[in-house]
Amino acid sequence: MKQTKVMIVDDHPTVTEDVRSILETYDELNIVACLTNGEDALKHLEASLPDVVLLDLNMPGMGGLTATELILKRAPSTRVLILSMHDSPEYIATALNHGASGYILKDVPTDEIKIAIDAASKDEQYLCTGSQAALGKQGASPQSALTGRE
Numbered sequence: 001m002k003q004t005k006v007m008i009v010d011d012h013p014t015v016t017e018d019v020r021s022i023l024e025t026y027d028e029l030n031i032v033a034c035l036t037n038g039e040d041a042l043k044h045l046e047a048s049l050p051d052v053v054l055l056d057l058n059m060p061g062m063g064g065l066t067a068t069e070l071i072l073k074r075a076p077s078t079r080v081l082i083l084s085m086h087d088s089p090e091y092i093a094t095a096l097n098h099g100a101s102g103y104i105l106k107d108v109p110t111d112e113i114k115i116a117i118d119a120a121s122k123d124e125q126y127l128c129t130g131s132q133a134a135l136g137k138q139g140a141s142p143q144s145a146l147t148g149r150e
Contacts, residue, residue: 001027001028002028003027003028003029003030004028004029004030004051004052004117004118004121005030005032005048005049005050005051005052006023006029006030006031006032006050006051006052006053006054006117007031007032007033007034007035007041007044007045007048007050007052007053007054008020008023008031008033008034008035008053008054009034009035009036009037009038009040009041009053009054009055009056009059009064009067010036010054010055010056010059010083011036011037011056011058011059011060012056013036015056015083015106016034016036017034019054019083019113020034022110022113022114023113023114023117026114029114029117032048032049032050033048033050036059037059037060037061037062038055038059038061038062038063038064038066038067038070039061039062041053041055041067041071042062042067042070042071042074045071045074045075045078046074046075049075049078050075050078051077051078051079051121052078052079052080052081052101052117052120052121053071053078053079053080053081054081054083054104054113054117055067055068055071055080055081055082055083055100056082056083056084057082057084057086057091057095058084058086064082064084064095065094065095065098067080068080068082068095068098068099068100069098069099072099079101079102079120079121079123080099080100080101080120081100081101081102081103081104081116081117081120081126082095082100082102082103082104083104083106083113084103084104084105084106085105085106085107087105087130087131087134088134089134089135092127092131092134092135093135096125101119101120101123101124101125101126102116102119102120102125102126102127102128103126103127103128103131104116104126104128104131105128105130105131107130108128108129108130112128112129116128
């Protein structure tokens with residue numbers, strides 16, 4: 001059985017460790033790195049070659065949107081899932097426009113993170129229920145994303 005290599009990038013150690021602990025219970029997942037910012041993710045990208053990166057949006061230094069673009073430029077086969085507390089349609093649409101394969105809210109049931117990783121590793125888009133509801137509530141689409149200036 002091929003393992004899916006996962007990199008977790010979040011500046012909150014509690015979140016990182018909780019997600020890592022959950023994902024390590026799945027034999028088909030291999031956590032290759034837990035990092036605290038976008039710069040470190042890029043530095044470790046080539047060495048760890050993750051299939052999926054779970055990436056927070058708001059981190060010190062390089063944030064999740066810029067990191068998403070650079071990760072996809074350097075490792076086009078890697079999929080990025082945004083793991084965030086922000087449920088506004090603008091954040092979700094912006095993340096998708098920057099190339100994210102999905103958007104997961106940090107308050108989802110733990111098994112939903114695994115479902116999202118499975119979908120992303122099959123090159124499918126995944127939006128958790130809360131992010132789907134946020135987009136539907138506002139009638140938002142990826143075209144309604146925030147610009148860099150906004």
